[in-house]
Amino acid sequence: MFEVDTNLWLQQFDSPWVLAWMQVVSEAGRSWVYSMVLLVLAFGFRLRPMLGVMLALVLAGMVTDTVKQGFALPRPSEVDARVLDKGREGNYLVADGAAKTFWGLPSEAGIAAARGTGDHDYGFLSGHVAGASVWAFALIGLFALQRRRWAWLLLAWPLLIALSRLYLGRHFLADVLGGLAAGAAAAGAAVLLMRMTQAGGVRAGRAWFFAAMVAMALCGLSLMVAPLDPYQAGSVAGALACIGWFEWRGWPLDAAPPARRALRVVAAVAFVTGTGWLLGQLHELGGWPDGHGVSYLFAALGFPASILGAVWLAQALGLYPPASALDPARR
Structure with a gap:
């Protein structure tokens, strides 16, 4: 092949x-x-x-x-x-x-x-x-x-x-x-x-226990196994953390008029892009080389910070319903 x-x-x-x-x-x-x-x-x-x-x-x-x-x-x-x-x-x-x-x-x-x-x-x-x-x-x-x-x-x-x-x-x-x-x-x-x-229930608990074990294992492996990049391992952990937060605190309602949906997209793209640029500048100021273990933290914290921050910004602008208006089935 x-x-x-x-x-x-x-x-x-x-x-x-x-x-x-x-x-x-x-x-x-x-x-x-x-x-x-x-x-x-x-x-x-x-x-x-x-x-x-x-x-x-x-x-x-x-x-x-x-x-x-x-x-x-x-x-x-x-x-x-x-x-x-x-x-x-x-x-x-x-x-x-x-x-x-x-x-x-x-x-x-x-x-x-x-x-x-x-x-x-x-x-x-x-x-x-x-x-x-x-x-x-x-x-x-x-x-x-x-x-x-x-x-x-x-x-x-x-x-x-x-x-x-x-x-x-x-x-x-x-x-x-x-x-x-x-x-x-x-x-x-x-x-x-x-x-x-x-x-929900026991299945959800088992899923999140396994996900937490995976995140911790990736953290350790990225520091010990050379081909595994800490930043990418941290991105997986960050994505899991982001999803876990919403599962715990509730997902925002997606329903909205087309204009609000479009404004949500604009706000999200601006916030995520700006957060990525800021984290990149902080990493550069720190002088850490590519593949350094601190990259795991930047990715693990940066991913949820970008997505959660974009949702909170959209909520603050009235583009999502406030947290109190979340669908009870999604809380």
């Missing part, structure tokens, strides 16, 4: 318009795009299920980046001179270093060359495909879509992203299949947690 046959077959259809279309699709699968769309849907549509999708996305991001840094495997365009890199020739590190069998790995020379570049931009797993997989499976699971056509449309998205990444020479078949599995697993975990907590 680390062969380049799939890449070369797709690239035989290379043309300016195909390249442009695949680049647009690939760019649409970046994490910042999902983040902005999720903010719009969370504050303009429904907060609870979209926070479940956010949890799945940060969980998938942590898994894919940990696997990337742990395995440190090259991309197709780096180990085969025939594979174009986003339509460009000559970006290879090794001319003939792809796997020769279906179950084989890239050559030792190819792996060493990729690791020797120092940019840590490895191929396995595909973060683009993992994110798209989360988007499809989490939305299907959290919204329990009744119309199959919507489910099929959502499932087409990770396949389209996978196609674009293969065509652009950025991933092997193994990379996209691994990303698809990682995204589906992360989405499944998030959907299970959200459903168990919504059920």
